[in-house]
Amino acid sequence: MAEPVTALVVDDEEMTRAIVAGYLARIGYRTLEASSIAEGWAILSNPAHTIHVVLLDRRLEDGDGLELFERMKSLPTLAEIPVIVQTVSDSSADIAAAIRAGVFYYLMKPYDGALLRSVVRSAEERSGRLRSLQxxxxxxxxxxxxxxxxxxxxxxxxxxxxxxxxxxxxxxxxxxxxxxxxxxxxxxxxxxxxxxxxxxxxxxxxxxxxxxxxxxxxxxxxxxxxxxxxxxxxxxxxxxxxxxxxxxxxxxxxxxxxxxxxxxxxxxxxxxxxxxxxxxxxxxxxxxxxxxxxxxxxxxxxxxxx
Missing domain, CATH: 3.30.565.10 (Histidine kinase-like ATPase, C-terminal domain)
Structure with missing residues (x-):
């Protein structure tokens, strides 16, 4: 039996994490949750967890979520995991900066479940295509x-x-x-x-x-x-x-x-x-x-x- 796709949701709002987990459960995804950069890094660094996609809030209690993304890029085992940034900012400059840094997509809160599921599926599928070509x-x-x-x-x-x-x-x-x-x-x-x-x-x-x-x-x-x-x-x-x-x-x-x-x-x-x-x-x-x-x-x- 194939292992389920696992998403890591890093957001300091418990309600947001629960909503995202509910959305993704409808398409059979498993979710792990973290409220800070430190917690997210602990999960990513744990070899017991295989993470397929990360949903990352920009504003976390211990810093900018992109700091976690930069850490991920420093390790070959984590660098190819697609990261979807979610934030309340609709700044084109912020969007461009995140894409240049290498994130897969940039979601503006609030968003609906159909959008989230579509983007997460696309991220996981595109990641698979990239791995097959590398x-x-x-x-x-x-x-x-x-x-x-x-x-x-x-x-x-x-x-x-x-x-x-x-x-x-x-x-x-x-x-x-x-x-x-x-x-x-x-x-x-x-x-x-x-x-x-x-x-x-x-x-x-x-x-x-x-x-x-x-x-x-x-x-x-x-x-x-x-x-x-x-x-x-x-x-x-x-x-x-x-x-x-x-x-x-x-x-x-x-x-x-x-x-x-x-x-x-x-x-x-x-x-x-x-x-x-x-x-x-x-x-x-x-x-x-x-x-x-x-x-x-x-x-x-x-x-x-x-």
């Missing part, structure tokens, strides 16, 4: 360092994720670039080629049907021959990623800033965060079915675990 990522990095001009064609979310993870090694800002590339490549598949709009995705995520809908559309006569392309160009000073899909485009201006209506949604802030965190420039061209992301190679590197 075995040969170093050898790929050596080859990617030689890249100067390349074109890729992709159709599925899995292919988009594989490309994002592999190609992010082209720059020192690997974590941030993985996040940014993943967002624009996944958007090309889901929103561009498959035509899953913002409202439809909200409903599908709420009822747990998004993956089934993506698979159905990929196999449908209307969409099965569609693909997106990625053109990568590298010079000595910068890398340019051009993503083009076969969709009709969209109004990108609506999603280029992290605004109030997006802060409590299950999705929609990815493009804004990709622009803030993943790239030095992010520009949508024409109707919105082409996007160009630029990374300067002299950009400061992502934080590296000791």
């Amino acid at each position: 075995g040969d990522l170093r050898s790929r990095a050596d080859a990617i360092a030689l890249l100067r001009d390349a074109r890729f064609r992709f159709r599925t979310p899995q292919e988009a994720q594989n490309l994002a993870i592999t190609l992010s090694t082209i720059a020192d800002t690997a974590h941030s670039l993985t996040f940014g590339l993943s967002e624009i490549l996944m958007n090309a598949v889901e929103h561009g080629n498959l035509g899953i709009g913002y409202d439809a995705k909200s409903e599908l995520k709420a009822n747990g049907g998004l993956i089934r809908e993506i698979e159905a559309r990929l196999a449908s006569p209307e969409h099965r021959d569609k693909y997106a392309t990625l053109h990568v160009e590298r010079s000595d000073t910068r890398v340019s990623f051009t993503v083009t899909d076969m969709g009709q485009g969209f109004d990108s201006s609506r999603y280029l800033t992290v605004d109030a209506f997006q802060s409590t949604a299950t999705h929609g802030r990815g493009i804004a965060l990709a622009r803030m965190v993943g790239f030095d420039q992010l520009t949508y061209v024409g109707t919105g079915n082409r996007v160009i992301g630029v990374v300067n190679l002299d950009r400061p590197a992502d934080p590296v675990a000791d």
